[in-house]
Amino acid sequence: MSDIISVKNLVEVYSDGTKAVDDITFNVKEGEFFGFLGPNGAGKSTTIKILTTLLRKTSGTVTVAGHDISSGAPAIRKIIGVQSQETTVDGDLTGRENITLQGHFQQIEGSKIKKRVNELLQLVGLESAADKRARNFSSGMKKRLDLATALIHEPKILFLDEPTTGLDPQSRVAIWSYLEKLNKEEGTTIFLTTQYLEEADKLCKRLAIIDFGKIVASGSPDELKREIGADSIKIGLENCERDRENAKSIIKTMTGVKEIINSEECINVYAQNASSLIADIVRALDSLDIRLTSVTFSQPSLDDVFTKHTGRKIRAEQLVKAPSAMFGRRR
Amino acid sequence: MTLLSDTGYIFVRYLKKLIRNPILLFFSLFQPIIFLVLFTQLLSKFSSLIVLPGGSYLEFATAGILLQNAFGSALQSGNSIVADIDSGYLQKMLVTPVKRPAILLGRLTSDAFRVVVQSAIILGLAYALGAFVTTGVVGILLIFFTIAFFGLAWSGISLALGMRTRSSETVFAIGGFLTFPLLFLSTALFPISFMPSWVQDISMFNPISYAVNAIRVLMTTGYDWGTILPAWGVIGLVAVITLGATLYQFRKVVS
Structure with a gap:
C-alpha cells in the first residue's frame, strides 16, 4: 500500500510565536484507518487544519494523495471529506438540503446528487427526518447528518475531528459501524482524532500520539500496548x-x-x-x-x-x- | 462559470434562511413601517411651514425611510458571517472546492435581494398611504437599483467588522451607534433648508444625503441626473472602501 498522506518535518508556528506543531513526520497508507491522539492543545486540530488546506504550514513537506499541500489545495479539496469537531449543519435547511448543498459545493451533477443524497440518508438512518429542518434534530442526528454531508462526493480520505464527542453511547456505536463499513467496503482512508481511547482502540489500525506538538509514539494499538x-x-x-x-x-x-x-x-x-x-x-x-x-x-x-x-x-x-x-x- | 453557480447556491441558502425566519424579516421592517405610518403623521403639518418637494411630508420622507431600512439591513449583514464563522460553517465551505469569492458574492446578492423586497413592501405601503413615484416603473427600478447598490456598499462595513471582530454584539453595537447620527445629520427625514447651518455642512458631506436625494428626486420630481449620478458616484466610492476592507478581511479569514 502506498502512502496517501505523507508529512515530513511539519512545523506550524502561530503569529504569537507558539509552536503548535514542532517538526512532526508521519504517514498514512491508502485505505488505512489512522488515529491521531493527543491531549487538548497538543497540536491535533492544527495538524488536521493543515492537512485539510485550512491553514498554511510554516515549514515542512506535506502531500495528500500525491498533491503538494501548498500548490495542490484545489485538487485536494475535491477528494477529501471533513467532519470538524463542532457539528456544522445549517439548522434552517432540511437534512436533505444540507447534503445537497454540499454536493453542489463539490460540483457534482444535479442528477447524481439526488441519488447519492438518498443513499447517504439511508446510510446514516435519517430517511424519515430528511425533510425536516436540521434545527430540530437531536445532537446525534446532527452528527450523523454532518457525516453524511462530508461523504457526498465519495471522498478518498475522510478527516474526522472527534466525530463522537458528546454523543450518547448508542449513537456512538452507530457511527462506529458506518465508519468501519466505509473503511472496509469502500476502501476510504480515515484519519480520526478522538478523546476516546476506547474508540481509537476499536477502530484504528495505526495510531500516532502527539503531545506538545511532537509525535511521542506511533504504531498499532497492540504494538503500543505491548x-x-x-x-x-x-x-x-x-x-x-x-x-x-x-x-x-x-x-x-x-x-x-x-x-x-x-x-x-x-x-x-x-x-x-x-x-x-x-x-x-x-x-x-x-x-x-x-x-x-x-x-x-x-x-x-x-x-x-x-x-x-x-x-x-x-x-x-x-x-x-x-x-x-x-x-x-x-x- | 462555477463562480456563478456557486454564488447562486450560496444566494439560495441565505434566501432560504431568510424566508424560514419570517420573524426576523418582520422585525427589521417594523421600524421603517412605524416611521412611515406614525412619524409622517406626527410631522404631517410640516408641509404648511415649508415647501417640500413632493408636497406632503409623507412623500418627502418615504425616500429617507427607504434608506433607513436599507441602512439597518445592511448593518445586519455582518452578523451572518459571524454566525457562519462561529458555527464552523465557513470552514465547512472552505474545505470544499467552492469558489472563494462566491461565499461573499452569495451573501451580498442575498442582502441586495432582501433590501429590494423590503423596499417594495415599504413603497407599496407608502402608495396605500398616498405617496407615489412620479417617474413610474422605470423610476421604481432605478430606485431599487440605487437602494441595492447602497445596501451593498454599507453591507461591506458590517461584513468587514464581523470578520475582524468575530462578534455579532460588536457589529450590532456599532451598527446602532452609526444609524441615528448618520440619518439625522442627513437629508433623510428633514429638508436641508430646515437645518441649522452646521448640520447643513455635515449633511453635505454625509454620503447618506446623496443617496436619499437621488431617490427623492426619482419619487417626487423626475430624472434629475445632476442629483442621481453624483449619488451613484458617492455610493460607488463608499463601496470601494467598504468592500475593499471586506475583501481584505475575507482574505485573512480564508487563508
Whole structure:
C-alpha cells in the first residue's frame, strides 16, 4: 500500500510565536484507518487544519494523495471529506438540503446528487427526518447528518475531528459501524482524532500520539500496548494474610513474571505472557491448598499507553479500562 | 462559470434562511413601517411651514425611510458571517472546492435581494398611504437599483467588522451607534433648508444625503441626473472602501 498522506518535518508556528506543531513526520497508507491522539492543545486540530488546506504550514513537506499541500489545495479539496469537531449543519435547511448543498459545493451533477443524497440518508438512518429542518434534530442526528454531508462526493480520505464527542453511547456505536463499513467496503482512508481511547482502540489500525506538538509514539494499538511491557493478573486469596508469602514465592519462580506486588485483592502479578500463566498459577496454588477467591486478568489499555507517553490521562473524566477476562471463584 | 453557480447556491441558502425566519424579516421592517405610518403623521403639518418637494411630508420622507431600512439591513449583514464563522460553517465551505469569492458574492446578492423586497413592501405601503413615484416603473427600478447598490456598499462595513471582530454584539453595537447620527445629520427625514447651518455642512458631506436625494428626486420630481449620478458616484466610492476592507478581511479569514 502506498502512502496517501505523507508529512515530513511539519512545523506550524502561530503569529504569537507558539509552536503548535514542532517538526512532526508521519504517514498514512491508502485505505488505512489512522488515529491521531493527543491531549487538548497538543497540536491535533492544527495538524488536521493543515492537512485539510485550512491553514498554511510554516515549514515542512506535506502531500495528500500525491498533491503538494501548498500548490495542490484545489485538487485536494475535491477528494477529501471533513467532519470538524463542532457539528456544522445549517439548522434552517432540511437534512436533505444540507447534503445537497454540499454536493453542489463539490460540483457534482444535479442528477447524481439526488441519488447519492438518498443513499447517504439511508446510510446514516435519517430517511424519515430528511425533510425536516436540521434545527430540530437531536445532537446525534446532527452528527450523523454532518457525516453524511462530508461523504457526498465519495471522498478518498475522510478527516474526522472527534466525530463522537458528546454523543450518547448508542449513537456512538452507530457511527462506529458506518465508519468501519466505509473503511472496509469502500476502501476510504480515515484519519480520526478522538478523546476516546476506547474508540481509537476499536477502530484504528495505526495510531500516532502527539503531545506538545511532537509525535511521542506511533504504531498499532497492540504494538503500543505491548510496549508498556506487562499484563497484570490480580489474585484474590481466601486467606490472604496467611498464604500471601507462600503464593508469592511460588509464582516468582514462573517464567515471564516481572514483578509481584501486594494489592487490595491480595497480590498483583505483572508478566509478559500473563494469559498463559493463569492456568499455571491456579494449578500451583491449588496444589499448595491455597484457596482463591478471584483471578482477574487485564491487558494494558491505550490509557496506560497514553499516560506513559504524555504523563497524563487524556481527559480527567475519561477512564477506559480493559477488563478482558474474569475468573470466578474456584474451590 | 462555477463562480456563478456557486454564488447562486450560496444566494439560495441565505434566501432560504431568510424566508424560514419570517420573524426576523418582520422585525427589521417594523421600524421603517412605524416611521412611515406614525412619524409622517406626527410631522404631517410640516408641509404648511415649508415647501417640500413632493408636497406632503409623507412623500418627502418615504425616500429617507427607504434608506433607513436599507441602512439597518445592511448593518445586519455582518452578523451572518459571524454566525457562519462561529458555527464552523465557513470552514465547512472552505474545505470544499467552492469558489472563494462566491461565499461573499452569495451573501451580498442575498442582502441586495432582501433590501429590494423590503423596499417594495415599504413603497407599496407608502402608495396605500398616498405617496407615489412620479417617474413610474422605470423610476421604481432605478430606485431599487440605487437602494441595492447602497445596501451593498454599507453591507461591506458590517461584513468587514464581523470578520475582524468575530462578534455579532460588536457589529450590532456599532451598527446602532452609526444609524441615528448618520440619518439625522442627513437629508433623510428633514429638508436641508430646515437645518441649522452646521448640520447643513455635515449633511453635505454625509454620503447618506446623496443617496436619499437621488431617490427623492426619482419619487417626487423626475430624472434629475445632476442629483442621481453624483449619488451613484458617492455610493460607488463608499463601496470601494467598504468592500475593499471586506475583501481584505475575507482574505485573512480564508487563508
